Amino acid sequence: MARRARLLPKFDHGRQQWVLNVPPGLSDTGARQRVYFPRGAEQDAVAYADQLKQANENLKELAKHVRPELMRAAVKWEPVVIELGFRDLDHFCATKVAELEKASAAPTLASLLDAFQADHSKNWSSQYLGKRWKPFRSRLDEIEDLRISQMDQAFWRDWLKKWKETSKPGPTTYNQQLGGIRSIFELAAAKRVHPINPLDDLPGAKERKGEVPVSTPEEVQRLLDVAWKHDREMVPYFVTCYFAGLRPDSEAKRVHFEHFDWNEGHLKVGITKTDGNPNRYVQIEDTLKAWMRPWLKKKGSIIPDNFAKRRRRLIYGFYTTPNATFGDETKWKALVPWGHDITRHSYGSYWEAAHRGKPGCKETLAANMGHVDFKTFDRYYKNARSRAEGKAYWEIQPPEQKENVIAIA
Structure with missing residues (x-):
C-alpha cells in the first residue's frame, strides 16, 4: 500500500x-x-x-x-x-x-481599452478623441465584455471579416481599426497582461495604388521657419524626418543627438519594420547639417518634452492662426497638410528627383530608407517629382544666423 x-x-x-x-x-x-x-x-x-x-x-x-x-x-x-x-x-x-x-482570470477587452486610453489620452487632441478614438471603440462595443483569453487570431480574423462585410469600411479605416486593436494588445504584452499579440500576423487591407502624401518645398520651408521662430526645440525632429527620411512616429522618436556622426557623415537609425539588420546608416545631407548646426554638440533625445502637443500646435497652425487658443483647436487653420509618413515620402521623392540618372541612385535610396527591395521605390518615388522640385527641396535653408552661433543647451 x-x-x-x-x-x-x-x-x-x-x-x-x-x-x-x-x-x-x-x-x-x-x-x-x-x-x-x-x-x-x-x-x-x-x-x-x-x-x-x-x-x-x-x-x-x-x-x-x-x-x-x-x-x-x-x-x-x-x-x-x-x-x-x-x-x-x-x-x-x-x-x-x-x-x-x-x-x-484574464481581463476583459474593456479593461484593456480603458488602460490604453488612460496611458495615451494626455497626448490626444479633442479632435482625435472625437474623430478617431470614439468611433474606433464604438466598433468594439459588442465584444468589450469578453475576456482577452478568448480572443486568439482566429477570433479576430472572424471579427474583422464580419465587420468588413457589414460596415464596408474603406482600406484606410480598416487598417486604422486593425492597427488600433494591435496597439491595444501591444500594451497588454508590454505590461505582461497577455503574452502574445493575436493580431501580429493579420494582413491589412490593400489600398489602391496612388500617390503618397508629399509636402511641397514651400510647405516644408514654412513649417521649419515657424518652428524656428516659435518652438526651436522641435526643429531637430522635423529636419531629421524631412531630410533623413525617418518614420516620424516611430524611428525618429528613438533618435538621439549622439546618433549623428558628423565626422563620418551618417545617422544611425534603428529599424522598426524591416527584418534582419537591426540598424541602418543614412547619409547626412548638407541641408540636414545646415539646420542641425546649432545642435552639433547637443546630447540626449531629439524629442523634447510634451512633444505630441507641441508638434500639433506647429502643424495645425496655433502660432499662425490669429487669436488662437489652446482650448479650441477647431478654430486653428492648418499651417501645412499632414499625412501618414509624409516627411519620409517627401524625402524619398525629392532625393530621387535630385539624383535621378546617377549611378547607384536606386540602391542608395533603398539603403537610406531601409528597404529590402525596390518595390516601394518603383511604386512611389521613381519619377514622382521633377528635377526642379528636387533642387528646391534640397536648397531649403535655415534663417540667417549670426556668425557666432551659440549652441542650444
Whole structure:
C-alpha cells in the first residue's frame, strides 16, 4: 500500500517562511511544487494542506464510481497525450484545468481599452478623441465584455471579416481599426497582461495604388521657419524626418543627438519594420547639417518634452492662426497638410528627383530608407517629382544666423 503523504508545512529558516511541499499527485500542474507562506501564517499553510488532502479524498471517492467506458477512454487517450508532450493523462488534465483557471482570470477587452486610453489620452487632441478614438471603440462595443483569453487570431480574423462585410469600411479605416486593436494588445504584452499579440500576423487591407502624401518645398520651408521662430526645440525632429527620411512616429522618436556622426557623415537609425539588420546608416545631407548646426554638440533625445502637443500646435497652425487658443483647436487653420509618413515620402521623392540618372541612385535610396527591395521605390518615388522640385527641396535653408552661433543647451 502506498504511503499516505502527511503534507505538513515546515519552517524554512533561510527564507524565514513556511513552506509546503506539494507532491505531484496533489499539485495542479502535475509536478512537485513548493508553496510559501509568510512567517506568521502557519495556520494558513495548514489549512491549505487540509484543503488539498480533502480534494484528493473527494477525487478518490469519485473514482470509485467511474463507469467502465470512461476508464476505457482514459486508457485509449493516455498514449495520445504522452505524444503531445505530457507525462500522462493526469498531467494533461491538471495542465488544462490550470489553463482554464488562468483564462477565467484574464481581463476583459474593456479593461484593456480603458488602460490604453488612460496611458495615451494626455497626448490626444479633442479632435482625435472625437474623430478617431470614439468611433474606433464604438466598433468594439459588442465584444468589450469578453475576456482577452478568448480572443486568439482566429477570433479576430472572424471579427474583422464580419465587420468588413457589414460596415464596408474603406482600406484606410480598416487598417486604422486593425492597427488600433494591435496597439491595444501591444500594451497588454508590454505590461505582461497577455503574452502574445493575436493580431501580429493579420494582413491589412490593400489600398489602391496612388500617390503618397508629399509636402511641397514651400510647405516644408514654412513649417521649419515657424518652428524656428516659435518652438526651436522641435526643429531637430522635423529636419531629421524631412531630410533623413525617418518614420516620424516611430524611428525618429528613438533618435538621439549622439546618433549623428558628423565626422563620418551618417545617422544611425534603428529599424522598426524591416527584418534582419537591426540598424541602418543614412547619409547626412548638407541641408540636414545646415539646420542641425546649432545642435552639433547637443546630447540626449531629439524629442523634447510634451512633444505630441507641441508638434500639433506647429502643424495645425496655433502660432499662425490669429487669436488662437489652446482650448479650441477647431478654430486653428492648418499651417501645412499632414499625412501618414509624409516627411519620409517627401524625402524619398525629392532625393530621387535630385539624383535621378546617377549611378547607384536606386540602391542608395533603398539603403537610406531601409528597404529590402525596390518595390516601394518603383511604386512611389521613381519619377514622382521633377528635377526642379528636387533642387528646391534640397536648397531649403535655415534663417540667417549670426556668425557666432551659440549652441542650444
